[in-house]
Amino acid sequence: xxxxxVMLKTILGKTLYExxxxxxxxxxxxxxFVVLIIIFFPTLKDxxxxxxxxxxxxxxxxxxxxxxxxNINGYIxxxxxxxxxxxxxxxxxxxxxxxxxxxxxxxxxxTLLAQPVSRSKxxxxxxxxxxxxxxxxxxxxxxxxxxxxxxPVGEYNNIDIGRSLQATFMLWxxxxxxxxxxxxxxxxxxxxxxxxxVAGFYAFGGYMITTLASTANALDKLNTFSPFHYxxxxxxxxxxxxxxxIAVLAIGILILFAAGLIVFRRRxxx
Amino acid sequence: xxxxxxxxxxxxxxxxxxxVTDINLEVPEGMVFGFLGPNGAGxxxxxxxxxxxxxxxxxxxxxxxxxxxxxxxDIRKDIGFLASDMALDGGLTGWQQLEYFANLxxxxxxxxxxxxxxRLDCNLNHKTKTLSRGxxxxxxxxxxxxxxxxxxxxxxxxxxxxxxxxxxxxxxxxEHKTAGRTTFISSHVLSEIQELCDRVAFIRQxxxxxxxxxxxxxxxxxxxxxxxxxxxxxxxxxxxxTGIKHMKVSGKHITFSYAGPVNDLTHLFGMYNLEDLTxxxxxxxxAFMQYYEDDNxxxxx
Numbered sequence: 001x002x003x004x005x006v007m008l009k010t011i012l013g014k015t016l017y018e019x020x021x022x023x024x025x026x027x028x029x030x031x032x033f034v035v036l037i038i039i040f041f042p043t044l045k046d047x048x049x050x051x052x053x054x055x056x057x058x059x060x061x062x063x064x065x066x067x068x069x070x071n072i073n074g075y076i077x078x079x080x081x082x083x084x085x086x087x088x089x090x091x092x093x094x095x096x097x098x099x100x101x102x103x104x105x106x107x108x109x110x111t112l113l114a115q116p117v118s119r120s121k122x123x124x125x126x127x128x129x130x131x132x133x134x135x136x137x138x139x140x141x142x143x144x145x146x147x148x149x150x151x152p153v154g155e156y157n158n159i160d161i162g163r164s165l166q167a168t169f170m171l172w173x174x175x176x177x178x179x180x181x182x183x184x185x186x187x188x189x190x191x192x193x194x195x196x197x198v199a200g201f202y203a204f205g206g207y208m209i210t211t212l213a214s215t216a217n218a219l220d221k222l223n224t225f226s227p228f229h230y231x232x233x234x235x236x237x238x239x240x241x242x243x244x245x246i247a248v249l250a251i252g253i254l255i256l257f258a259a260g261l262i263v264f265r266r267r268x269x270x
Numbered sequence: 271x272x273x274x275x276x277x278x279x280x281x282x283x284x285x286x287x288x289x290v291t292d293i294n295l296e297v298p299e300g301m302v303f304g305f306l307g308p309n310g311a312g313x314x315x316x317x318x319x320x321x322x323x324x325x326x327x328x329x330x331x332x333x334x335x336x337x338x339x340x341x342x343x344d345i346r347k348d349i350g351f352l353a354s355d356m357a358l359d360g361g362l363t364g365w366q367q368l369e370y371f372a373n374l375x376x377x378x379x380x381x382x383x384x385x386x387x388x389r390l391d392c393n394l395n396h397k398t399k400t401l402s403r404g405x406x407x408x409x410x411x412x413x414x415x416x417x418x419x420x421x422x423x424x425x426x427x428x429x430x431x432x433x434x435x436x437x438x439x440x441x442x443x444x445e446h447k448t449a450g451r452t453t454f455i456s457s458h459v460l461s462e463i464q465e466l467c468d469r470v471a472f473i474r475q476x477x478x479x480x481x482x483x484x485x486x487x488x489x490x491x492x493x494x495x496x497x498x499x500x501x502x503x504x505x506x507x508x509x510x511x512t513g514i515k516h517m518k519v520s521g522k523h524i525t526f527s528y529a530g531p532v533n534d535l536t537h538l539f540g541m542y543n544l545e546d547l548t549x550x551x552x553x554x555x556x557a558f559m560q561y562y563e564d565d566n567x568x569x570x571x
Binding site for chain 1: 321322323324343344346347351356358359361362366370371374376
């Protein structure tokens, strides 16, 4: 029995099979970006570090402070984990909107639902497929980029491998959270565009609020609703995983998953 | 014969818009049942509810005696569904698409798929996104037939198929019927319905306006009459008959459709010396036009 035949046995397997090329491309793109960022570490270590000493505190929250640029782990924290999240969120939202709402818009969902499969099964297996696709791209792509990118600049031995893995896990978790939001809105409305717009605005708004909240106390309450508040704060590269943050994001994902499932099982599919 | 499909007081509305209104319909086992109507009449709305894609606003649907909402999964095991212009997974080849659906059904009869493939002249080795509309429709048709379902639910099944494949499709449907299985065909292709169906329901503006066998339709529908007669007074006498429509006179040739009593017509013709007379039995098209003329503002049904 071929690999292809095995994958076509389930909705999960078929979804992964169908998306194998795009998943591979995203993973390679993430890997290449991270390698590119790491390669610039020796150059930025001195020049950028010195420049940041003169930057106001509020801007340092956005860019990182000078001491973070003096070692590879601080650099990974700010430049890799802090910047790659914008790219991984794009993948998360695209994947979240396309797997269910996208299929509904192209009417392949109707063809699938004409087979003897329950809506719960369709919803759950596609959701698991999203988790796997995002894990491959976010964790494998980014982690491989960090470790292999450090080789040519002679920083491999200085990298905290365990913390890097933990940080890429958090990168996956927040990407998965936004992917789940897009997936759920798509499951509830059946509209890919609505799901993408809402998740995109929430990501942008959440990021702005969390960034500004460090200097504006008035935003503290609002900040608790921003997923970024629970991402890399405190820095995973410095302090390791924060179980409280993981729990909040995981519970948010589960609530969204359940809400989407309840509505998707009952609503009309036009 | 038990009813395979039972629609009871079925109503579907979309906000203030009408979908279908108070539909009652039974489709007995082993029958090829036609569901006819113009675009927007409510055919697809009904099919979507039968497939449990959408839910009725009121009323109920039972298939194989089971409620479609509560037992949708069980019911779909025995249904083969085909929509017009059915969307397939573009990244899969025809074979992969069929293998995937067969796996979801839990039955993969490769031999039967190959047989259907040969009969419908279908190449399954290309990705479905590269296929023409007709070839996609063939793959979709095989997916509906491959598990030998008890009920075939077909929405505009032959759209995109060439005449040779349509003829083979008709054979397959009649074999399906011979095996005691049921087919429900929604269409506005009258020749297809006339050739295949035992019984036809007509839907107009969301309501069933007639539900008849083809014999009953022929009985009540206007006949097409063609007469050749040199006596011009015949035209005036014909116009006085009840049930005359679409009369055309060209020299000694007179054609019209007639839905009145046959004796009145034969009595009239008996008084004249006719050169030729042709009485053609009503086609389904005549019945269709009769039922739907009002929609187009052509005349009265």
